[in-house]
Amino acid sequence: MIITRFSPAPTGDLHIGGARTALFNWLFARHHNGEFHLRIENTDLQRSKDEFTNSIIESLKWMELNWNHISYQNENLNEHVKIANMLLASGYAYRCYTSEEDLEKQREQSKKLGKVFIHDRKWRNVKEVQEGPYAVRFKMPLNQTLTINDVVQGKVSIQSDQLDDFVILRRNGSPTYLLSAVVDDMNAKVTHVIRGNDHLTNTFKQQEILKALNSNLPIYAHIPLIHNCEGAKLSKRHGALSVLEYKKQGILPMAFCNYLLRLGWSHGNDEIISREQAIKWFNLENIGKASARFDEEKLYSTNSIYMRSLTETELRDEVFTFAKNMKYNLINDETWSKISSILPSIAARTKTIKELSNDVYDFFGSELPKYNYDVVKPINTKVKNFLMKYVPIKGSKEEIELNLRNKLMNESLSLKDVALHIRLALTGRKVSPGLFDMMFVLSEYEYTSRIKAWLKKVS
RNA sequence: GUCUCCAUCGUCUAGCGGUUAGGACACAACCCUUUCACGGUUGAAACACGGGUUCGAUUCCCGUUGGAGAUGCCA
Known part of the structure; x- marks a missing residue:
């Protein structure tokens, strides 16, 4: 059975990049009649917040991406530590006593020399337990070519000397993402890891952990990132790109998903793709390799197409919900019965439910419209x-x-x-x-x- | 800096050795019309550059350039 997962860190609202990753994972699982798991990676105690977990869940629900299983990574911490100790015992990992200051010095040194930073691996072959605090590092293979067979990116290779012996257990005993994600994926029997391309380098490391654990490798699909209009990586700091923000703007969830789906994935010349079709058609092969820019205009355009396909009743319900959320004075039933029939005509002129609702209230609310006209036609x-x-x-x-x-x-x-x-x-x-x-x-x-x-x- | 990846209209993309390089958004014009929008018709708009391979390259290979990502005891 196919099992995919979406594993956001609750350190910010879900943004469109994460939303698309979730969508792709969900679609892929649905397409294959498999399972889609949600795993909240809340192991960064400083930055993880419950409010973000909630907002991520709200976002996914809004997009109607339901999950078969949900887990919280911090509940598995003991398991991760256990695996780390196993790796330590079997010689795949070692205790590293290098201090932070030392590490910083080495980092600067590497920079000067124009090389990737690889710490000196001083403790790699020291088996005896020393005095003082230590982190546990994983032994990366030396002098090897490491290769990933990625469904989207193809075969990607790197020399192992470009990769550091990375930390799997911090000085405070907590496991790092590199370890936790692998262990959780392994235990959840995740078959396909579909995630952002920013994880590509991590994959070389995680693959080595899996090999050390004698575990099967999942199939990897690293999807290109979505860039903002400036062409740079999306950052959680850009609040406007949060999923909930678009919900608030009156974007319909299916339009949102449709737009996201077409960002990096295609099915010939098809543009408007229903959820049903998406499940039927979705595959990893048609994901493009190049990163895409987020185009808000097209999102709005897609949304207006979806809006125009709604029935009077559906439009009314949307406006009603919006008005209720905005705490507008509700329009009475009698007026509604008349407005409903002209709702499609108003909807054809607006791009979002927000605009539609505001128009309805401007025209039919209890107050007279404000006369903000630019041109006064002379009247005879x-x-x-x-x-x-x-x-x-x-x-x-x-x-x-x-x-x-x-x-x-x-x-x-x-x-x-x-x-x-x-x-x-x-x-x-x-x-x-x-x-x-x-x-x-x-x-x-x-x-x-x-x-x-x-x-x-x-x- | 180093490593990795990417490169078709402004944007999202189709194309998988031979096409008048197609579609969508945005843009422009016209038609429809009570305005706008919708709808319809049309238009402008792209294979980054330089070498190969080939009878033939947008397509395959190698450089260059440009862009992005990684380079955390974040995820």
Whole structure:
């Protein structure tokens, strides 16, 4: 059985890079009818925070990436230490007594010489236990070519002298990520490790641990990183790229996932890919090797496509939820029953649920729109007189339109003469949903009071 | 610095030795229309550079350049 895992460190909100890694892991597991595990890597006591664990979980739930199993890495610490001691006993690891100051000196030395930093391995062959604090280091092979067979990156090799004898147990006795992740993966029988390309170098090290443990190697797939618009690695410091931030902005989760999926993975020319299709089509082979830049514009565009595919009821529910979260005064059921039918028309003009909701509230909320127009179309007396006495009939949008057109014709006016004025009066904007949509929803009082206010304004 | 990886329109990408180099976003024009948007039509826009291999390279190989990642007793 295929088992994948997503293993975020709860040191910040889930950002789009992590979200995509999670999505790929989930999709791959689903595609193969396997399991997707979530492992919270909370071993960095200083930086790990429960609030981040919660926000990561909230993000994944929002994206509807459910897991078969969840674990918290700090619960397995004893197991990791046990393995470290085993490696120590079997001679694959050793106690290193080098002080931090010493290490720092050596690091500077390497820098001067223009080499990778490899500490002096002074204690590598000392078996006797010494006085003083020590860290446990893993013995990397010497003078070998190390190779990873990566599904995405292909065959990647490195000379073992480029890699340090890395710490698996800190001076304080706690295991490091390099060890913990491997042990947990091994015990969870993870078959495919799909993670960011920034872990590639770690893989050479982790592979050696696995070999020392006589364990099977998982299949590795290192996916290219997503870069920000400047082309650099995404950092948790960029709050705007947090998943929850997009949720807040009114991005639909499936649109979000669709966008993320297409960032680095493709299926011919397909752009809009449903969850179902994604599960059916997803594979590791079609993941590109080059890193991609995050393009917010395209995310919004994808979102607007998803929004337009929603039904009236679904749109209403989205707006309702948004308004509730934003603590807007809720619109009454009677008005809603009218708004619903024109929701798709408003949705077609907006990119996010947030924009949609705000439009709905601007147009149909209890307050009059603010007249922030840039252009005041000059109004002539004839038009003004018409608007002063005209009141839309009660009826369907079509009936309202027909009626208005007829009345205009009687006065030798055209729709063009009055359209912009009505629009500005009703919405306070040059851009708005269809006139008759607006007239259909607004009550006679709302209509006339807005018209009156407008006419006062332009007179 | 050293190591590793990457390189097709501005962006995301298709392409897997022979194509008028395709699609999407964004952009421009036109059509539709009560405006905008949607939709439709069209347009502008790319194989980083230099060597090979080959009858033929965007595609394979090697350099150069550019970019990214790693280089933690973080994960």
